[in-house]
Amino acid sequence: MEWLSAHPGLFLEAVGDHLLLSLTGLAIGVALALPLGILVAHRPRLAEAAIILAGVLRTVPSLAVLAALLPLLGVGFTPSVIALALLALPPVLVNTVIGIQGADRAALDAARGLGMTGWQRAFRVELPLAAPLIFAGLRVAAVQVVSAAALATFIGGGGLGDLVTQGLALLDTGRMLVGAIAIALLALGTEALLGMLERHLAARVRGA
Amino acid sequence: MIAIEDLSKRWPGADRAAVEGVSLTVPEGTSCALIGPSGSGKTTVLRMVNRLVEPSSGAIRIGGEDALRMDAVTLRRRIGYVIQEVGLFPHWSVADNVATVPRLLRWDAARVTRRVEEVLALVGLDPARFATRRPHQLSGGERQRIGVARALAGDPPVLLMDEPFGAVDPVQRGKLQEEVLRLLRQLRKTVLLVTHDVAEAVRLGDAVALLRDGRLVQHAPAAEVLARPADGFAAEFLGADRVLLRLSLFPLEAVPARPEPAPGPPLPEGATLRDALAALLDTGRSAAPLPGGGSLALADLLAFAGTPNPPAG
Ligand SMILES: Nc1ncnc2c1ncn2[C@@H]1O[C@H](COP(=O)(O)OP(=O)(O)OP(=O)(O)O)[C@@H](O)[C@H]1O
């Protein structure tokens, strides 16, 4: 805590970097996963392939992804963001596919029978019904990304992980602890906030 | 009017056609009930009419227009559709559900609101109490009413109903049938209805079309089908109580009254011949007084039930 009061600027900068890193990674991951999920959800073979791919991607440890990207993309912000996007992709993709596939068949049939076009059906019925699951995927992805962003320090991506590595290198326990605790709180806070929003959304869509 | 001509559907990979050579006309303002065992092709026929299923061959004309050459989406917005599972949109209020087709047709907001209230009242639900509710806040019977209201909202001349009262208990079912019957009479819609309940079919359908293995076995006015099943299969499917069912389609006036009075309480106003028979069996008498004077004799009733071709009722 002494370290924190002595270096508030450094701390805030690290938090800012961490959030920027996480949000960019998450945004790119979601921007890829959502359309991909929507695209494959109605094609059973592709959907299955996408889910298997996501499963494989998910089992690769975050650190290994970072390490694998190192020779390809070098160090810094961009490869870190790409690695985080790859982490965010699987949960959102899988939940989008499952959410769309699990959308109330009868409601979709009625939508078609009443004369909605394919787009109207997708945006007015299918996606709203899948929204709670998609959002759950987003929550899982966000928490993973916020935690994994701590590893970006190993490839020079910055963020709160820097405080931990610097603390270790300088034998500065205060700095290290501040970094570690901040990462943990950020992950917990993300989980709590998005979890709350998710319950709210589910209640709105399904009725509770 | 719905006119179906030589309609067939062969699903890819199926060894026989699900629907084969079905021709059927539902005149303007009348209803036709499609009945038949499970898998006989009822739903497939119904869904070909609004092109949820594309026919393999044949023709469909709706109000004189070739339905197979129209844009499917435009066609569907002109046809009310009630599905067995109701299929309300769970994320929308009752009012939004009912407003689906009017909004697709781009009616202005004031007109949509007015129409929603009108249609809710039509199916016997108070708009003030129900409009803002969500589907999960409704009973099964209320949900089915909303399903019917949603189908009627765009004021389509043609209505397709697939087991519209499948998901409710018998008491609710009877009530709903009665209300829909009143509604259909009032609105003069052209209706094609699927059910596998014979009693429901003859109650709601002016005509009944019986399907077996995708082929039309018989198509005739309800009383006619009950009086003269086309073959052994039809007789068996319609059931041994078809005689009773047929009596339930006729009012007391269908049997000529006798002038002499009879003992006991008079039959209620609006009773059917089946009610009369039940009352006679119950009291053990051979005649019952009619509400308007005179009496109905058991012998006349039996004679009526036994004639396949009764005097026009
Ligand atoms: N989408 C489909 N793909 C392949 N075959 C189908 C499809 N839909 C229906 N069938 C087949 O077509 C036949 C007729 O089915 P249909 O649903 O029209 O019967 P139904 O008379 O409505 O039966 P039920 O009373 O059980 O609803 C059945 O053999 C069914 O298996």
Ligand SMILES: [Mg+2]
């Ligand atoms: Mg069916």
